[in-house]
Amino acid sequence: MNNEVIKIQGITKQYNGNTCALNNVSLSIERGGWTSITGPSGSGKTTLLNIIGCLDSPTSGNVFIDKIKVTSLNQKELTRFRREHIGLIFQQYHLIPYLTALENVMISQYYHSMVNENDAIEVLKKVGLAHRLDHVPAHLSGGEQQRVCIARALINEPEILLADEPTGNLDQKNGEVVLNLIKKLNKEGHTIILVTHNLDISKLGDRSINLIDGKIDFDRINRR
């Protein structure tokens, strides 16, 4: 694959020496695509997302992102790499409760480089939250919190967006708003890797990879 952005070579992840979350997984992900990762609980999909997101490292095997061997980077380099290349969207949103929507987005700018309030407002406008800038998470609906989380992931313009069950805590209406937003971001050129239990959502992507017991069960191209 000439346009690959992520290349995973035979990664294995073991916890406590014997629990095997991933077993010799290899795959390649194309730039600008949408890859959905599915599988039952405990199949290793979140572990795979953690490793791609440089939040965790495999017990063995290699991961290349943008041709950089991230499995050879130390903690400080991984932190730097993550903030430059990867945006994270969480099922639980993980917003800082005492900061407003705007500040939750700006904190990501602060850790990346410099704070720019206008840019943060623009991103919040993009996710449809221009009217909720000064609200703390407790005063936002689940869908709005998830959109703040997406805005925070987008603010530093990462190429890759990793989403872990982004609609898992949302009702159908809010779930559709969030999925439409992710579709829009994918069309704008962001590489999306989305973990989900829901097969209908997985089919929104170009490709679905199903994991069972830490191994790839199937890897297929979706018709859209």
Added chain:
Amino acid sequence: MIGTNVAKKLVLSVGDTFTIKYKEGSNSNFNETYQNLTVVGILETGGNEDDQVFVNLQVAQKLTSRKNKVHTVQVSALCNACPVDTFAEEIEGNITGVDAKSVKQLVSAEMNILGKIENMMLLVTVVALIASALGVMTTMTSSVLERKKEIGLMKSIGAENKKIMSLFFSEAFIIGILGGIVGYIVGFILSQFIGMSVFSTSIAPRIEVIPIVLVISVLVALIASVIPVRKAVRVEPVIVLRGE
């Protein structure tokens, strides 16, 4: 001369005249004498003198009907490093029935007691500092544990360890400043209470102590935060996605 408290109680000022009564003896057989006095000055020392009246020797002898008698004589030697104890011995040898003591001996006894009080206060201060350091450490540790997910999130979105450290050390700095201010105010009130009840005198506030108090309290808070901050730095970003 009258003490300031006497002046206040009797509503006297310099130039005023008042009558003093001296009474001696048992209920059935007593002797009363009166003397008119003019206030020539008002004395304020912060000590027992504020409650006393000072008269010259003749007036005192007349009031107490003890003509040509004295109770205490203070002798001053106008020299440096004088052999004061030798002078006292000479006075005792030359005048019979006199008990001569050097002020140096009295002062040294008082200084000895003051030294012990100072050591005790130092010990209390050290214990208080250790207790406050443990308090800050406990507060910061529970804060780190409560905010483990928040720390994990900050790391996952790109916060380096030094940013996490500066966040918690800044919080410790603020705790130190607030603790120092509150400590100074409470300490001042407590020192007034001790001053009045133990030494019968008020203690003047010392502004120059404030920066020393703030520096010490900030240092204690920062040192006490080292272990909790190390815990914060060791939080792994992966806990955010694991949902621990």
